[in-house]
Amino acid sequence: MPRSQVGRDTDRVDGRLKVTGAAEYSGDYRAADLAHAHLVTSTIARGTITSIDPAAALASPGVLRVYAAPESRLALYEVTGQAAGFTENYLPLKSDVVRFHGQAVAMVVAETPEQARDAAALVTVTYDAQPPRTSIADEPHVPAGPTISGAPSSLEILAPGVGSIDAALAASDVVVEAEFHQNVQHHVGMEPHAILAVWDGDQVTIHAGAQIPGPYALAMAQRLGILPQSVRLITRYVGGGFGARVVLWSDTPLAAAAARELGRPVRLVLTREQMFTLTGHRSHLTQTVRLGASRQGVLNAVSHRSVAERPTTIAFTMTPAHSTSDALYRTPNLHVDAQVAVLDIPGSRAMRGPNEAPGAFALETAMDELAVATGVDPVTLRLRNQATAHPATGLPWSSKHLDECYRLGAERFGWAGRSATPRTRVDGQWLYGTGMATAIYPAHRRAGVVARVRLLDDDTAVVSTATSDLGTGSATMVAISGADALGIPVQRVTPEIGDTLLPPGAPAVGSSGTHATVPMVVDAARNVIAELKRLAVTADRSPWHGAAVEDLRYERGILHGLGHSLTFGRLLTTIGSPGIYKESAPGGQPVPGYVHHSFGAHFCEVRVNRFTGETRVTRFTTVADVGRVINAKAARSQLVGGVIFGIGHALLEENHLELDTGRLASSTLADYLVPVNADVPDIDVVMLDRPDPVLTGPLGDGSEDVGTGSLGARGLGEIGTVGSAAAIGNAVYNATGIRVRDVPITLDKLIDHL
Amino acid sequence: MRPYTYAQARSVREALRGAGPDTAFLAGGTTLVDLMKLEVVTPERVVDINRLPLDGVTLDHKGLHIGALERMSDVAAHPAVRQHYPMIAQALELSASAQLRNMASIGGNLLQRTRCGYFRDVTTPCNKREPGSGCSALDGINRGHAVLGTSDACIATHPSDLAVPLVALSTTVHLASPRGTRSVPLDTFYTLPGSTPDVENVLRPDELITGITVPRSPWAARSLYLKVRDRQSYEFALTSAAVALELQGRTITNARIAAGGVGTRPWRLTAVERALTGRPATPATFEAAVTHAADGAQPREHNAFKPALLRRTLVRALTELQESR
C-alpha cells in the first residue's frame, strides 16, 4: 500500500538526467541547418551611435549576416499592454540611442559560434557619447510608485495624536538610526542565457530559459508581430533563474527575428560578460532605518526609507520596506518610503528576495542595534515586538508560527549561552560571535494556474502544467502532489512542464510555484477521478455499467464498489480507453481577509581573523515556517541555497558601477565573487511543516476520497535569503564590536578597527 | 580569437626557431587561451611546447630544480617540495582550482598576466595591453591593484602566488634562446612597469623558460605561505606573505620574506628580513619588524587598505609559522 510522499525526502525526477548530462538545456537543442549568432555590445553608457562598420565582419569566414543599429533588417515591434511589463521599452538594433553600457548594438550570424564571435570582434562602432547619469546620491529622487503587487510604496500610519513619524521618534526613549548601502548584485545562474529559435511558416518554436513561460511567450509574440498562438516556448531545464529569466530581454527577440529574416534556425548564447549587462541585476540601494522604542525595547516607531536606481530601459521598483518593515513588527507609528533616481545603467530586475533580502538586512541590523542599545536579548526583543496583526493593513495572517521559529532555532543553535558583550570570545587568531535575524517573505498566490491530470491504461498518470523548473525541483513537486492526490506512487506519475502548449502554469517567481500549483493538481485529480467514475457507470464493458456513481469509491488508484475492485488502468483497458484527462478550474485569488507570509529565524556564528579581518561563517541554523512541506529534500536544499545567497550578500557579492563611464566593473565570476563550498558551513535547516489552513485550494466537490495531503503549502524559494545576511552582520558585530552597514562586509571595512 | 597557426615543437631548438614577438608558447594554456579568446593577446603563431623535455623535480646539494613544464599539482604534491620547501607547496595549493593546477605549468605560472579587469577588457584603455592608451585603473575600480612598484602608467598587481615564495628564496630562472642559455635571479627577472608596463620581465621573444632552481637553505624548511582573500578558495590574493625563518633557540638568525597582492611584481621585503634578524621570535619583534613593510606605498581610492593589511598579513604569517612547529 503506497504511503504518500508528501513531506518526505523525494529524489528529483530528473536528478539522474541532470548529473549525467542527459538533460537538454536551451543551448543543447539542435536543429538542421543551424546558424549561430553573437552580439556586439556598446562601450558607452549614454549617447548615440554615429557609425557601425560591418565590412570586416562580413568578410570574415562563415559570416551570413551582420545586423546593426540603427536600422537593422530585423522586424521587431513595440510590446504594449500588460506584456510590456515583461520586457524592455526599446527595440534592440532599431535606433541609434545608447541607453546603457553593454547594450546590444549589432549581431553577427555565422555558420559556427566561433566564426560569429570572432567576426563580432571585427565590428567597429563609433559613438557620440554623453556623460551618463550614474549616481543615486546625486541624481534627483522621485517616488518609486506602486510595488510589484500594486501596494503603495510609501505609507504612513500614526497613532492618534501623533503629528509625524519624526515626532513619534522624538518621543521615544531609545532611538536607533542607521544608513545602509549595497552595490549592484547579479543573479549569475550557472547556465548562460541561450536561445534556439526555429520557424515553421509563421510559427516559431523558442527554446529558452524562462521563469514565467506564458507572459514571456506573449511578449515575444508582440515583439515579433505575430499572434500569441504562433509562439511556442519550451523551457524544460533551466540552469538557475533567481529573477534573471523573468522578463524577455533583447537576446531572445533578436535571435528569433534573425532566424525569420535568415530563413534558418538561429542559436544565440550570451557570454558570461554579456550576462552582466543584458539580463538584469539587483539595483544598488541606500536605506535608512529609524527605530524608536521604550527602554524595554518595545517599538513605538518604525521608519524605513530607501533610494534605488531606475534604469531607463526597464526597472524593478525597489521597495525594501515592503513585506519587511511594514509587516514584521507591531508598532503604533509606521513610515515607509521608497525613492528612485533615473540612471543610465543596464536594466534592473527582481533578484531572489528582491525587496525583502535588502530590506531585512537593514531592518534586522537596526533591530540588533536596538537590542544593543536597550540591553535586551535579540530574541527576546523580537518576541516582545511580534505582530499579531499585519501592521500595514491590520489584517490577520493565514498562519504564523514565527515565535516557534525563534524558540526552536535558539534551542538548536545553543543561543542561551551567548555573551551579549562584543569581542568576548577569542580562539587563537579568531574572534567568535553569534547573531540572529528574522526572515519573512510574502506568499503570493497567482491566479489563473491550470493543471491537467491524465490517467493512462497502464496505471500511470501524467500531470501537466506550463510552469518552469529553474533547478528548484518543481517538476518533482508536480509529480509528488499528483501522486498524493491520486494515491499512487510518485514513480507512476510523469510530470510535464516547461512548454506553453500545456495548460497555463504557475510563474516560477516570488516563491509561488508550489502553492499555486499544488491545489490545481489536486483539483484536476479530483476532476479526473469524477470522470473515471462517470465512465465506470456508463461504459458498456465496465463491470459497473448502469450503477450509480455513489456506489463507487476511489482509493489509491483503485475503484471499489458492488463487490468489484479495479485499478484505473484495468478499468480503462477493460472499457477500451487509452486514457482520460481533466483539467482543474483556473486557480483563484486567495481567500480575502488575510495576509500571507512565510517566516523564519536565522542563527549564526562567525569568526573574524583578528589580524587580517576575514569573516568566515562557522555555524548556521535556520528554522522556517513555510506551511506544508511537499518535498523535504528539495525544500531543505532551497533553504540552504537561500542561506548561501545570504552569505554572498553579507560577505562577497557586489559590482561597482563606474561613475564616470557607467560601466559595471565586474563581468566575470573571477571578479564578481559568489560563495564557493569552502565559504559554506553545514547549514542546519528545520521546517515546522505546519499546513496553512487558509491557503488550500479551490474547494472541490468535497468528496472525501481524494487526498488533500498536499494542500496548505506556502513558498520557500526565497525565504532563506531574507534575513540571513543580517544574522551574519549581527554576528560580526558580536565578534568584533564593529557594525558594518555597507555590505558586503569585507576585511577592508574591519581591519582598521580590529 | 584571431586566426593563428599552430605547431607542436619536439625540441627546444625547434620551438625557438623563428620565434618572435608574434609567437606564443603554449604550455597549460590557462592564461594564454583565456587571453586569446578575449583578444587581449593575438599571436600569429602558437607553438605548443608541451612535448619538450622540460620536466622533472629533483633535489640535490644545490637545491630544488623544477622543469618549466611541471604541472602545479605535481610540484605541490612532490615529497621533496613538501618537506624542504613547504611554502612553495602551500602557495601552489592555495592557487586557482584543482582542475587548473592539473593543467597549469610552472613556467606559465611565472609568466601569467595580471588580473586587472581593464587589461582583460579590450574596450577600455590600458597601457599594458595597448601602450599609450592610458590606464583605466588609476581612477577606476582598483581594489585589487598594487600599491608598491606602481607608476603613473600602470598599477597592475602581479598575480602569481608561486612567485612570492620563489622570490623570497632567491630562485633562479633558467632561460634558453637560439643564442644559448642564461640564468637570471627571479627577483630581477621581473621588471617594474615604469613607463613601459607592457614589458613585464627580461624574457626575450625568442627565449623560453626551461626551469628554475630554488637554492638549498636551512630556512626554507621552516616556512609558510599565507594568502588573504575575500573568499576562502578560488580567488587571487588581496595580500599574501611568504615567510621563512631560521632560528637558534628563540633567536632569528635568518629571515626570508616576500609579499604578494601588493606589488607590480612579487615583492621581496629585505628591510623586514633585516629587522627580524638577530631578534627573538616574539610578537613584539614581528610587530616592530613590519612597521616599514609598506613604506613608499602609493594607495589609490579602493586599495587604501593594502598597506595596513600587508603589515597585518606579515605579522599573522610570522605568528602562524612560530606557532606551527
Ligand SMILES: Cc1cc2nc3c(=O)[nH]c(=O)nc-3n(C[C@H](O)[C@H](O)[C@H](O)COP(=O)(O)OP(=O)(O)OC[C@H]3O[C@@H](n4cnc5c(N)ncnc54)[C@H](O)[C@@H]3O)c2cc1C
Ligand atoms: C580562474 C583562474 C584562477 C586562477 N587563480 C590563480 C591563483 O589563485 N593564483 C595563481 O598564482 N594563479 C592563478 N591562476 C593562474 C594560473 O596559475 C596560470 O594561468 C597558470 O599557472 C599558467 O600556466 P600555463 O601553463 O597554463 O600557462 P600558459 O597559459 O600556457 O602560458 C602563459 C604564458 O606564458 C608563456 N609561457 C608558458 N610557458 C613558457 C615557457 N616555458 N617559456 C616561455 N614562455 C612560456 C605563454 O606563451 C603565455 O604567454 C588562475 C587562473 C585562472 C584561469
Ligand code: SF4
Ligand atoms: S593597471 Fe596596468 S593593466 Fe590595469 S589598466 Fe592600468 S595599465 Fe592596464
